[in-house]
Amino acid sequence: MKAIYNMLFAAAALTLAACTGDELLDKPNAPDAQVELRLTSALEVQSRAAHGFDTQLKEGEAVHVWVDDATTGKSLYSNNTLTAGSDGALTGGETMYFPATCNSASIYAIHGNFGNTDMADFWGKEQTHTVAQDQRSTGDGYAQSDLVYYKLSNVSRNGNPTTVGLTFKHLLSKVEVVLVQGAGKPTISKAEILNTRLNATFTPDKTDETVTVTASGTTGENPIEIDNDLSDVNEAVIVPQTLKKGTEFIRITTPGGDKLVYSLPAGKTFKPGEKYRFTITVEKGNLIVKTVENAAEGDYLLSDGSVLGKESILTQKAASQVVGIVFYVGHHEKDGSDYTDTGIKQKKCHGYAVSLTFANNGDHDKLAWEKGPNGEYDRDVGATNSRDDWNGYSNQQKFHEFIRNNSGWEMKHFPAAFACETYGKRKFDQNGNPTNAYDWQKPLAAPSNTSGWFMPSLRQLVDLFECSFLTESMRAVKNSLPDDCGYKDYIGWLEAKDYWDSWSSTEGGLQSRNPKLATHADYRYSISQAYIASSMKAQENYVRAVLAF
CATH class of the missing domain: 2.60.40 (Immunoglobulin-like)
Known part of the structure; x- marks a missing residue:
């Protein structure tokens, strides 16, 4: 299984x-x-x-x-x-x-949960397990439903x-509902999962390594009540099944008796052993439901890999879970990367997010693109040389491919790419020596269901400069964090410095495949202008990480 x-x-x-x-x-x-x-x-x-x-x-x-x-x-x-x-x-x-x-x-x-089943006569007979309709943490229904x-x-x-x-x-599926207050700050009295069959039937067979369950029982609303905590995970165990487009699936009730319902925008199959998260911003008279499939530019990517709508009111708790800002939705047509072997688990991604901070620690900690075992910076890694592609992730893999084929080389010999890849879990300085100088990044590690952080391609980096909403979204996160947050002062976008330059993973010169050169983008905040250039790989620049989700 x-x-x-x-x-x-x-x-x-x-x-x-x-x-x-x-x-x-x-x-x-x-x-x-x-x-x-x-x-x-x-x-x-x-x-x-x-x-x-x-x-x-x-x-x-x-x-x-x-x-x-x-x-x-x-x-x-x-x-x-x-x-x-x-x-x-x-x-x-x-x-x-x-x-x-x-x-x-x-x-x-x-x-x-087998009710009055005679367990002595269990094997080879069709059995029925039933999930509870009250799965709040105040009772035993959730545990018994598993x-x-x-x-x-x-x-x-x-x-x-x-x-x-x-x-x-x-053998069953898990639904997670994260509730967040939106405009009007409504309170919530009840949260429910609707329209699932409650019975799982199966025939246990000792000769089989797996057990296959089938949804059964009556159709209808069959409400399953779950916890209704704000900005927390509210859970339910449901029987694996397929629900049609338009099925009313989550219902939120306010103290005044208003019932707000989320209907599935497309058919959805809930698979055994998988979990499905729905992040819901509750506004007065309205629900805004976010999943990775319907993320929008400016939304917040959270540490568990879910997405929170930009219209949500950020509490300190919610802000502390933000690791990046969504800057493009859908798989970009010029991204030739394959994300099957990442946490995304499919060829195409749902979108891209940018980190809240630089991966380096300011001016004194700028990073070279390449710095070999003997200081060399003239090796062609094999990354793309185009101004226009979005192949940042596949470029990142080229560093590893180069290392596998060249004895003595390690990721530390590509300081900028290494800093992006280890953002949130970095333990070494640019010379490969152990350090705790980047411990402040730990809360910002890439969620497990993403590609992981990587160094963007030139076009990804340049297109980031066109995302004017990033400043507002990052400022909202920064302003919502407590003063003692270890990375709060690092957060910022184009306004972070009047002038900064950032490496891309695109290799070579702008007009050539010169192995000594790599490309970067420079931004001048005072005149709101970006420039692209190629420089010697030994030059030290800023580094900003992105990921696909």
């Missing part, structure tokens, strides 16, 4: 047993020794931060466990029901052991006890 994206980690130690015997101390593989089996469990990545159990199952939740002899297929333990404790440990149930014959064991475990499963075959004992780790897979 496809690895799961961001819902729930559980570190839950199960005290189970299998095979003991004093002689095992001297003969750990003795066939007649009973060996204790201990399981640790974790859930594939999908945090439950808003519900307070990121790393474990909620206390009191049940996990059903089966253990078979892997060689004979004989059932050793059937529906051994364990209960999660406050520390995530799973306890109770029947004490269990490995096969006395020293055969390996196969382990099956599931957590779900459906997770794991199978581990041919587990051999390797000591007494033998500890085995299980990583559960999520």
